[in-house]
Amino acid sequence: MKPIVQYKEIHKSFGDTHVLxxxxxxxxxxxxxxxxxxxxxxxTTIIRLLMTLEExxxxxxxxxxxxxxxxxxxGKEKKANEKHLSKVRxxxxxxxxxxxxxxxxxxxxxxVVPLVNVRKxxxxxxxxxxxxxxERVGLGDKYDSYPxxxxxxxxxxxxxxxxLVMKPKIMLFDEVTSALDPELVGEVLEVIRDLAExxxxxxxxxxxxxxxxxxxxDRVLFLDEGVIAEEGTADEVINKSDNPRLQDFLKRFRGETxxxx
Amino acid sequence: MFDSALNILSYLSQGLGTTVSLFLAATLLxxxxxxxxxxxxxxxxxxxxxxxxxxxxxxxxxxLIVQLFWLYYAIPILFNIHLGSNWWIGxxxxxxxxxxxxxxxxxxxxxxxxxxxxxxxxxxNLSRVQRMRHIILPQALRLMLPEFGNxxxxxxxxxxxxxLIGLTDILYYGDIYRSTNLSEGPLAYFMVLVMYFIxxxxxxWLSKKGEKIAKRGVAG
Numbered sequence: 001m002k003p004i005v006q007y008k009e010i011h012k013s014f015g016d017t018h019v020l021x022x023x024x025x026x027x028x029x030x031x032x033x034x035x036x037x038x039x040x041x042x043x044t045t046i047i048r049l050l051m052t053l054e055e056x057x058x059x060x061x062x063x064x065x066x067x068x069x070x071x072x073x074x075g076k077e078k079k080a081n082e083k084h085l086s087k088v089r090x091x092x093x094x095x096x097x098x099x100x101x102x103x104x105x106x107x108x109x110x111x112v113v114p115l116v117n118v119r120k121x122x123x124x125x126x127x128x129x130x131x132x133x134x135e136r137v138g139l140g141d142k143y144d145s146y147p148x149x150x151x152x153x154x155x156x157x158x159x160x161x162x163x164l165v166m167k168p169k170i171m172l173f174d175e176v177t178s179a180l181d182p183e184l185v186g187e188v189l190e191v192i193r194d195l196a197e198x199x200x201x202x203x204x205x206x207x208x209x210x211x212x213x214x215x216x217x218d219r220v221l222f223l224d225e226g227v228i229a230e231e232g233t234a235d236e237v238i239n240k241s242d243n244p245r246l247q248d249f250l251k252r253f254r255g256e257t258x259x260x261x
Numbered sequence: 262m263f264d265s266a267l268n269i270l271s272y273l274s275q276g277l278g279t280t281v282s283l284f285l286a287a288t289l290l291x292x293x294x295x296x297x298x299x300x301x302x303x304x305x306x307x308x309x310x311x312x313x314x315x316x317x318x319x320x321x322x323x324x325l326i327v328q329l330f331w332l333y334y335a336i337p338i339l340f341n342i343h344l345g346s347n348w349w350i351g352x353x354x355x356x357x358x359x360x361x362x363x364x365x366x367x368x369x370x371x372x373x374x375x376x377x378x379x380x381x382x383x384x385x386n387l388s389r390v391q392r393m394r395h396i397i398l399p400q401a402l403r404l405m406l407p408e409f410g411n412x413x414x415x416x417x418x419x420x421x422x423x424x425l426i427g428l429t430d431i432l433y434y435g436d437i438y439r440s441t442n443l444s445e446g447p448l449a450y451f452m453v454l455v456m457y458f459i460x461x462x463x464x465x466w467l468s469k470k471g472e473k474i475a476k477r478g479v480a481g
Contacts, residue, residue: 102400
């Protein structure tokens with residue numbers, strides 16, 4: 001199967017901090033990929049580069065055969081312009097840790113705005129599609145609510161519906177449960193589980209939910225100090241690896257979870 | 262006493278039209294300048310940014326009355342440019358001056374909108390203009406409202422300077438009245454204050470309302 005996303009020797013620095021140190025990664029079109037690792041390891045940066053929220057310092061990202069950050073102009077390689085980025089971005093959607101819903105719009109409008117402006121749908125079509133999607137994430141009775149009237153779990157489900165109506169081929173989830181109260185995590189994971197089971201799109205989850213990653217991911221990456229330190233099936237990485245840094249990370253993580261309860 | 266107060270009031274009201282029309286026109290123009298300059302301060306092009314910054318600092322850093330004299334007395338002689346009647350010169354000088362201040366409000370309000378909003382809009386593939394128009398500006402506008410209310414009151418008070426370039430506004434008639442009725446000077450100026458205050462009342466009310474909208478605007 002031809003990969004839908006390829007990272008080739010990707011480096012990223014913020015000032016003097018070298019966050020990603022040569023990432024090589026292929027993502028298949030229907031793959032459910034989980035990225036785990038200590039905070040500061042560069043997990044989030046990996047998907048932010050793909051969403052065009054950050055620019056790589058070096059290397060190439062190929063999306064569906066197209067170089068994301070570079071274009072050819074007169075036989076020379078040039079930095080991609082907004083028009084090019086926008087074309088590639090069409091296939092990618094993202095859900096954020098802090099939801100980032102538009103607070104001045106109702107949750108229905110949150111979903112309708114991109115459909116009308118980007119997909120050029122008429123308002124009625126857009127509203128119908130948005131209503132269906134909100135229904136699917138269990139918010140069929142909240143169309144006219146504003147984000148401030150919702151719980152964190154509900155906000156995150158709206159954010160997912162908003163990304164999904166755009167029918168992306170690749171969905172990125174950036175620690176989507178870390179800002180939630182523990183009792184609200186389940187309802188969000190439930191939606192992701194449903195997507196993983198029923199949708200063909202590629203999904204990349206940056207997550208702290210180890211058990212959840214184990215359950216739905218086809219493949220797990222362990223990122224450590226800017227490199228992919230371990231990768232394999234969830235079972236291989238989480239249960240069978242003898243990488244000491246990974247062991248340490250898992251132990252600390254499980255320890256925290258236990259004391260947390 | 263009461264009679265002469267009413268008498269003064271009706272005398273001053275000859276200048277009401279000038280003050281109010283000047284205020285409305287200058288405020289409208291100042292808003293437009295504020296938005297254009299505020300947006301120019303955040304574009305990528307360094308030339309546009311630099312030029313706008315020069316304008317803002319020049320007009321914030323010098324006094325309105327000197328700017329008024331420049332436009333009225335100096336520029337026509339130096340460059341042979343005539344900006345029109347003295348009413349227009351008053352409008353333009355006040356708008357340029359307060360537009361410079363207000364452009365800072367526009368700029369800082371836009372920058373104060375959470376960065377996550379831009380990121381979500383990029384992730385949904387809205388274009389730069391769409392992001393500004395549908396996502397950032399509506400939220401920034403709420404942050405601007407209280408400050409805009411304050412500045413509109415400032416503009417009203419600023420219009421009192423135009424009597425110095427020969428416009429017949431409220432203060433002008435107050436001065437004339439005092440010079441012909443010297444003993445009633447204090448009362449004349451008191452009534453001038455009363456008139457400005459009455460015109461400012463709806464503006465005070467509006468900026469209070471603006472504050473309320475701003476407060477409930479962008480939470481969550």
